[in-house]
Amino acid sequence: MKRRVRLYFMFVAQHLKRMIQYRADFAIGILSFAIIQATGIVFLDVLVKETGLYAWTYYELLVIYAMFQIPRGIDHLLTDNLWLVGWYIRRGQFDKYLVRPMPVLTHLIIERFQLEALGELLVGGVILAFALPRLAIALSVADVLYLFLFILAGTVIYTAIKLITASIAFWTMDSQAMQSAAYEVAIFTKNPIEIYPKGIRFLLVYLLPFGFTSFFPSVFLLSKFGDPSVLEGGMDWILWKTPAGMLLQAGVTAAAFLAAGLLLWKKGLSRYESAGS
Amino acid sequence: MSRRIGSVLRRYLPFTRGVMQEALTYRFRFVFWLLFEFFYVIIAFYLWRSVFEARAAAEGIAFDAVAIGGYSFGMMVLYVFFERIVGSLTALAAENFIDDDIHEGNIAMRLIKPLDYRMQLFAQSLGYAAVSAAVFSLSFGIGLFVVSRAVDLPFAVTAASAAMAAVSIVFAGVIYFLTSFLFGMIIFFTLNSFGMWQLKGAVERLLAGGIIPVALFPGWLKAISDFLPFAQTRYVPITFLLGQYDGDVAGGLAALLVQLLWIGLMLGLTTLAWKGAVRRVVVQGG
Numbered sequence: 096m097k098r099r100v101r102l103y104f105m106f107v108a109q110h111l112k113r114m115i116q117y118r119a120d121f122a123i124g125i126l127s128f129a130i131i132q133a134t135g136i137v138f139l140d141v142l143v144k145e146t147g148l149y150a151w152t153y154y155e156l157l158v159i160y161a162m163f164q165i166p167r168g169i170d171h172l173l174t175d176n177l178w179l180v181g182w183y184i185r186r187g188q189f190d191k192y193l194v195r196p197m198p199v200l201t202h203l204i205i206e207r208f209q210l211e212a213l214g215e216l217l218v219g220g221v222i223l224a225f226a227l228p229r230l231a232i233a234l235s236v237a238d239v240l241y242l243f244l245f246i247l248a249g250t251v252i253y254t255a256i257k258l259i260t261a262s263i264a265f266w267t268m269d270s271q272a273m274q275s276a277a278y279e280v281a282i283f284t285k286n287p288i289e290i291y292p293k294g295i296r297f298l299l300v301y302l303l304p305f306g307f308t309s310f311f312p313s314v315f316l317l318s319k320f321g322d323p324s325v326l327e328g329g330m331d332w333i334l335w336k337t338p339a340g341m342l343l344q345a346g347v348t349a350a351a352f353l354a355a356g357l358l359l360w361k362k363g364l365s366r367y368e369s370a371g372s
Numbered sequence: 373m374s375r376r377i378g379s380v381l382r383r384y385l386p387f388t389r390g391v392m393q394e395a396l397t398y399r400f401r402f403v404f405w406l407l408f409e410f411f412y413v414i415i416a417f418y419l420w421r422s423v424f425e426a427r428a429a430a431e432g433i434a435f436d437a438v439a440i441g442g443y444s445f446g447m448m449v450l451y452v453f454f455e456r457i458v459g460s461l462t463a464l465a466a467e468n469f470i471d472d473d474i475h476e477g478n479i480a481m482r483l484i485k486p487l488d489y490r491m492q493l494f495a496q497s498l499g500y501a502a503v504s505a506a507v508f509s510l511s512f513g514i515g516l517f518v519v520s521r522a523v524d525l526p527f528a529v530t531a532a533s534a535a536m537a538a539v540s541i542v543f544a545g546v547i548y549f550l551t552s553f554l555f556g557m558i559i560f561f562t563l564n565s566f567g568m569w570q571l572k573g574a575v576e577r578l579l580a581g582g583i584i585p586v587a588l589f590p591g592w593l594k595a596i597s598d599f600l601p602f603a604q605t606r607y608v609p610i611t612f613l614l615g616q617y618d619g620d621v622a623g624g625l626a627a628l629l630v631q632l633l634w635i636g637l638m639l640g641l642t643t644l645a646w647k648g649a650v651r652r653v654v655v656q657g658g
Contacts, residue, residue, distance in 0.1 A: 127571030134578040138419075141588055142440070146426040272404035279408055283415055290422040295414075 102197070103205050110208040121210055128214025132164055135285060136222070150322040151287050157226040158317060163285045163309035164219030166249030170257070171212035176203050177257040181264035181271055190369050200258075200360060230317065242316060244342055249308035251349040253281070256303060258356030265363025281305040289328030300332040304352065307345040315341060383487060384495040391499030402507050409456060409508065413515065416452045420445065441588040446525045447614060451585055453516045454610045459582070460508035461541055462605050464497035464549035467569060470556035483650070490553060490642065497549055529615050536624045537612035543631040548605040550638035551576075557645035581607035604634050 114121045139160065144153045151159070180203070183189040192199045234242070260274035280303045288296050288310050299306040310329060315338050319325045330336050334344055395402075424445045428435045435445065443451065470493065473479040482489060519525070529537070555572050577583060579593075579602035586597060586607045597603050608627055611617070617624035 123568060123571070127568065127574070131570055131574035134574050134583060137578060137590075137593065138583050141584055141590060142423050143426060146423075146430040148422045148426050272401045276404045276407050276411075279411060282411065286415070286419055286422075290418045292418075295418075 099201070106205045107208050110210070114210060124211035125214040125217070128211050129218050130214075132215055132218040136160065148287060149289055149328070150319060150324040152230075154226045154229045155313070155317050155319075156287070157222050158230070159287060159309055159313040160285055161219045161222035161226065162313045162316070163281075164215045164222075166246055166253055166308045167281065168212045168215035168219060169246070169250045170253035171215060172209055174204050174254050174257060175209035175212070176207035177254075177261045178271065178274065180261040181267075181269045184264055184367070185268055187369060189367070193367075199364060200357075232317065238316075241338060241342055242312065245307070245312035245315060245345060248342075248345040248349040249312065251353050252304055252308055253278075255349065255352035255356040256305075259352070259359055262356065262359040262363040265367055277303055281308065284309045287325075287329055289324060293331065296329070297332055301348075304348045307348060311341050311345060380491075384491055387492055387495035388499035388502070391496045392503050395500055395503040402504070406507065406511055410511075410515070413452055413456060413512070417449060417519070420448050420452070424448070441585065443585065443587075444526065446523055448585075449519060449523055450516075450525050450527055450614065451610060453512055453519070454613050455582060455606060457509050457512045457516075458541060458544070458609045458613070459580070459606050460512070461501070461505045462544040462548045462609070463504070464494070464501045464545050464552065466493040466497050466549060466552040467556045467572075468500075469493055469496050470553075471569075490646065493553060493556075494549055497552070501545070529613060530618045532621055533612050533615060533618050533624065536617065536621075536628060537609055539628060540609040540612050540631060543628065543635060544605045544609050547601050547631065547634050547638060550635070550642050551601050551605065553642050554638065554645055557642070557649045576602050576605075579603055580605055581610065585610075601634050601638060604631050 136157070139153065139156050143156060147153055148156060180189070183192075192202050195202050256277055257274065260270055260277050263270040263273060280298070283291065283295065283299055284305045288299055288306055291299075296306070299310075311333070314320070314325060314330065320336065320338070326336060330341075333341055335341070424435060424438045424440070427438045427440065431438070438445065440448070473482055482492065485492075516525075520527075555568075558568065579586075579597045579600055581603060586594070586603050589597060608631060611627070612624065617627070
């Protein structure tokens with residue numbers, strides 16, 4: 096374990112050196128991710144400032160939007176190399192991971208440290224800092240712990256879905272289009288999910304459970320349990336409609352998807368054949 | 373004159389055909405890409421519905437009576453679909469090709485051909501756009517038809533507006549290409565593509581009217597948009613299709629003239645940028 100941690104920081108240090116070498120590129124990368132995420136705010140700003148949407152006021156909608164960025168940004172920062180599995184396989188570059196004294200997946204993940212994700216985290220942080228003081232929220236220590244666990248579960252869900260779709264490349268050689276499609280389902284959860292029909296909400300809770308990455312943590316953070324439209328709309332597929340129940344379901348979902356991803360990865364890896372040369 | 377056109381076609385059409393064939397080999401990707409595009413439409417549909425419902429509740433009026441910036445809900449749904457359809461028809465993107473040329477080192481081979489690089493890219497972008505436009509227009513056309521069973525869509529366009537829309541779409545495609553080419557030249561200078569691309573994509577989406585119609589822009593954003601060509605590539609043709617110039621042919625022609633002026637301006641800028649870039653080209657690998 097200690098060796099792993101040391102190795103990880105060695106990899107990160109390499110990345111930071113590269114970043115210093117190409118300062119302008121990295122600055123542009125971070126800035127562009129921040130601007131991409133910020134453009135969506137224009138919609139909220141122009142259209143729902145006075146009215147809000149259903150049970151959510153403008154500032155509360157901003158919180159959902161900000162919460163969306165955080166697990167996504169953390170996952171983006173840490174596991175970006177999962178996007179390139181198919182590409183490595185096709186180019187015959189995957190073999191190098193097999194001959195290193197480290198588990199393949201570990202090596203693949205720590206090899207890349209994607210600082211552009213700071214753009215997303217920055218937008219998330221700035222919006223939260225803007226919106227939260229305008230809402231009357233008092234967080235206890237336990238609440239902060241809950242929130243931390245929600246973010247952890249949300250991050251794991253992102254990673255797991257990327258891992259599952261990346262593993263498919265062992266069979267098909269190329270799974271990036273599928274990977275993008277699955278990943279982008281997440282954008283449904285930039286908005287309160289009660290605006291969608293029941294079927295889409297089912298998808299966002301059980302099939303591609305991105306609801307746990309932004310919407311449900313926001314329900315918790317803003318104590319929206321008392322609101323009937325949230326209870327009967329957005330939360331209709333949640334089994335126990337309490338903070339603990341919701342967190343439990345988030346945790347179980349994240350663990351199940353991660354387990355499925357690891358299993359599929361292992362299965363795929365065992366049938367991997369090099370692309371020749 | 374016609375012989376000259378014939379010779380231009382003979383020289384550049386193979387580029388168009390080549391890209392079309394290549395695009396068709398990746399049919400599988402189109403399926404996912406299409407799925408992806410439909411996400412945006414589905415989200416936009418429900419998001420707009422909730423916005424109109426919220427307005428109706430706040431103003432105490434019926435859902436159908438709500439108008440936001442002159443758009444009823446039906447018009448907004450039409451707008452969402454037209455935005456995707458016109459977008460797919462006009463997206464003559466060159467930056468993918470330029471990026472490949474630079475990163476794979478093909479640029480040297482391209483430059484020694486006795487052909488105009490800008491025209492080669494135009495022919496290629498046209499090939500790609502032809503395939504994607506066929507796929508997307510058809511799919512979104514079907515989507516629009518399905519939605520029209522459930523929502524009352526106020527689609528009625530005069531013959532004059534339809535004709536002007538067609539011209540406007542052609543102009544929009546040319547402006548899109550030139551903008552994309554100019555952007556590709558920036559890639560020449562910085563050799564960094566991914567972040568810049570994403571940035572261009574996001575700014576374009578916003579300013580072309582992909583998030584909200586330009587008519588709803590706040591003043592500051594409208595001011596920025598007026599100085600950039602993005603609204604010309606998507607929003608302007610849509611206004612024709614939504615009937616903004618029905619019975620106002622003079623207004624429509626003025627809008628087309630503005631597009632023509634943009635084409636002239638962008639032609640000048642891309643020529644200048646190309647001259648600057650070609651002197652600084654760094655051939656990687658090859």
